[in-house]
Amino acid sequence: MESNRRRPTLEAVAARAGVSRATVSRVVNGGAGVRPAVRERVARAVAELGYVPNSAARSLVTRRTGAVAVVIGExxxxVFSDPFFGRQLRGIGRELAAADTQLLxxxxxxxxxxxxxxxxLAAGHVDGALLFSLHHGxxxxxxxxxxxxxxxxxxxxxxxxxxxxxxxxxxxTDNRDGARQAVRHLRERGRRTVAVITGPLDQTSAADRxxxxxxxxxxxAYDPRLVAxxxxTARGGAAAMARLLDAAPELDAVFACSDLMASGALRTLRARGRRVPEDVAVVGYDDLEPAARSEPPLTTVRQDVTEMGRLMARMLLQEVAGPADPESALPACVVTPATLVVRASSG
Amino acid sequence: MESNRRRPTLEAVAARAGVSRATVSRVVNGGAGVRPAVRERVARAVAELGYVPNSAARSLVTRRTGAVAVVIGExxxxVFSDPFFGRQLRGIGRELAAADTQLLxxxxxxxxxxxxxxxxLAAGHVDGALLFSLHHGxxxxxxxxxxxxxxxxxxxxxxxxxxxxxxxxxxxTDNRDGARQAVRHLRERGRRTVAVITGPLDQTSAADRxxxxxxxxxxxAYDPRLVAxxxxTARGGAAAMARLLDAAPELDAVFACSDLMASGALRTLRARGRRVPEDVAVVGYDDLEPAARSEPPLTTVRQDVTEMGRLMARMLLQEVAGPADPESALPACVVTPATLVVRASSG
Known part of the structure; x- marks a missing residue:
């Protein structure tokens, strides 16, 4: 564990990487203006020596912790069974890493x-927070x-x-428009009784869809029997599909407001002997892994989840940095578009 | 957003919850010796008022941040596609929450x-760290x-x-013993040519299995053609199975060192027209969700991942608290047992 060795210095890192002290300092404090090859060499020397910059001194200068909290209200x-969160975190993590900021x-x-x-959050351990999946209250x-x-x-x-x-x-993302596209598509394919499997309605994404x-x-045409x-979740989608079939056996289409719920609905339809898409057409929402893997492949509404994560991180970093050049400032709210992706499950 | 209101005080929380100031303080600082019903009432008042304890004062007393970092080297x-990590985090999170410590x-x-x-980690934002899935170097x-x-x-x-x-x-967990049980089981079922799909061998869990x-x-009987x-990962397991079938078409069993890799192997076997378990018996490792869901259900080696997470958290909290009563101290290393769970995939 080498725990008895002296803490390595900036000078030691500079010597190992074959660069100046100033270059090491620049890399350690964000890397602006340093060529990628040099940055990589310094990063390797830092890692090999186990160098830890004096962050007390560093944050006296920047008055920042270099960390951002991500809180998911689920x-x-x-969080670990819905690929949505992993995707969004990937976008956030990449953007923060590019700004040398730690995601917690x-x-x-x-x-x-x-x-x-x-x-x-209030104790000064982070520079800002990204909050998602908050429910009312x-x-x-x-x-x-x-x-x-x-x-x-x-x-x-x-x-x-x-x-x-x-x-x-x-x-x-434009949840309302995405849902409209899904339902219009089902109606254009000649479906007459379109049911919907919603998310928890205390979330705006679910309510908007x-x-x-x-x-x-x-x-x-709105009929409460067709709403569940x-x-x-996948399990919730399977149970909702069963309730819908019991309440309205004549339904010939279902719009599930997430791919995970759609995968559960497909399972129930299979168990009940309903063919997809012949008897019941299915459309999901998200266009994540479960959509491509499902049998039959799932028609769904695509939202660019990774990009949404990147945008959130960029907006927060901009806030943390303070008043920005109005020319380059991001707006306070960004709504990304939704796109229908047609596959076999809708016929 | 009520952002202009004054910060609520301890007294306001006490009044709202109908308890003494001291009781609120006790709950906020860990809750020892407070009845669950009272604790719940105080927690509700804290949440409703948006009360934030003065943690600077608090950590002057305890000299702790009340937070622990979990670093997963993957x-x-x-992290988001292997249920192993979610399970382990659940165990860690529960144990930390019981000690009112935040998981980062x-x-x-x-x-x-x-x-x-x-x-x-070096900047004083956490009291300790749980590190897992570290690779050599x-x-x-x-x-x-x-x-x-x-x-x-x-x-x-x-x-x-x-x-x-x-x-x-x-x-x-006793990875070596778990693997021995898996292979012995396959041999007892009359299998003669047992292949293995390993994890990355720069991890001790993979090397031990x-x-x-x-x-x-x-x-x-050891034959390098039978090792891939x-x-x-599921995709890696599918590709490894294909390589094994090409190199040793006579194989009649495979031990996949995780359930996720076993699910990939089953996919390849199906695509190649090999029946499971008739032509090829399959055993996995972990006993997580993919095992129960797989077709046919997967024989696997069970490890209690949630409990391992809890133990890690307890050991760390004990370290953070300082020298413990030797009577109740946990040992420095704990190795939990592995148990074979027999299902249809091994015949």
Missing amino acids: PEER LLLVESHADWTRIGRY HPLPSVAVRAGLPVVYGGRPGWAGAADDPGVRYVD LAGYREALAPG DGRF | PEER LLLVESHADWTRIGRY HPLPSVAVRAGLPVVYGGRPGWAGAADDPGVRYVD LAGYREALAPG DGRF
Whole structure:
């Protein structure tokens, strides 16, 4: 473990990499203006020697911790079973890494966790926070704002007043339009009774997709028997599909508001002997791994989840850096487009 | 967002919860000796008011940050597609939450990330670190130790000298014995040519399972044609199975050193027209979700991943708390048992 050796110095790193002290310092503090090959050589020397920059001194200069918290308001079981989160984190992580900023992922299981997370955010260990998958009533937004931390939300915040608050920054996708495209597509394929499997309606993404579904139906066609909550999970989607088939056996299409729920719905349809797409056409939402792997391949609504993650990180880094050149500043809210991807499951 | 309101005080929380100031303080600082119902009431008042304890004052008393870093030495793509990590984090998270300690997950994509993570660990933002899935040559262990942080490893560290270092703490499972059980089972079922799909051999878990495989073969039966690296991924397992079938078409069994690799192997066997278990018997490792879901259900080696996570967290919290009562102290290394679970895939 070499735990008794002296802490290596900046000079030792410079000697090992064959560069000047100033170059090492520049690389360690972000790497601007250093050629990639040199940066790589310094990074290797830093790693080999186990060099740790004096970050107390460093943050006296920058007054920053070099870290950003990502808080996902879902039980860890969902975070690790829904590829959506991994994708979004990949986008966030890449953008933060490019700015030499550390991503800290904080998971939330129970109500008590929120208090602890609020405490951590307020204690000066991070420069800002990305909050996503918040359900109505989560106390974290006000805690983070009171702590004075820059915050960017993943998904449009749904609490009262959020829409009119110029201080609220978020990245979303056009959920309503995506849902409209899905339902219109099913109707154009001649489907007459289109059911919907929603996410939990205390999330704006789920509520917006349900609104888009309603808008794209024929006038007067909305029927509560055709709506079931699948909790954004595969198991929930399977159970919702079973309830829909019991309540409305005549249905000939289903729009599942996530690919994971669609995969559950396909399982139920198979178990009930309904052929896809012959008897029931299926459309999902997300265009993540489960869509491509499913049998039959899933028609779905594509959102660029990695890009949304990158945008969130860029907006937060901009906030942390302080007032930006208005020419290059990102807007406070970005809504990315949704695109229908047609595959076999919709006929 | 209520961002203009005054920061709520301890007194306000006490009034709202209908308890004394001292009770609120006790709950906020860990909750020892407070009845669950009262604790719950205080937690609700804290959340409703958005109260943030004065953690600077708090950590002056405890000299702790109340947070622990978990570093997984794998690309985030693997972390989010292998249920092993989610399970282990669940165990860690529960144990830390019970001690009111925040879990911070740090992901690693590239070499440069190690420098930044080392810097974060050394900067006093956490009380300790759990490091897992380290491959040979990772610089982090020495960085963490030099930073003076208590560290517990997930899996036996493999670097030279680690075995004799009394300061190295880890939780592992008996990988060698688990592999022996798998191979013995296949031989008892009459299989004569048992191939193995390994993980990356710069990880001790993968190397130990390969060693167990060799030990359980008939004397002189080891044949390098029957060994292929599946990188601990489903895709890697599928490709490894294809290579094994090309190199040794006579094989009648395969031991895949993770369930995820076994799921890939099953896909290849199906595509090549080999029946499981009639033509080729398959055994996996882990007993996680993919095992139960697979077609046919997978014989596998069970390790209690959640419990391993809990043990890691308990060992670290004990280290952070300082010298423990020798009566109740956990040992520096814990190796949990492995158990064969027989299902249809091995005949």
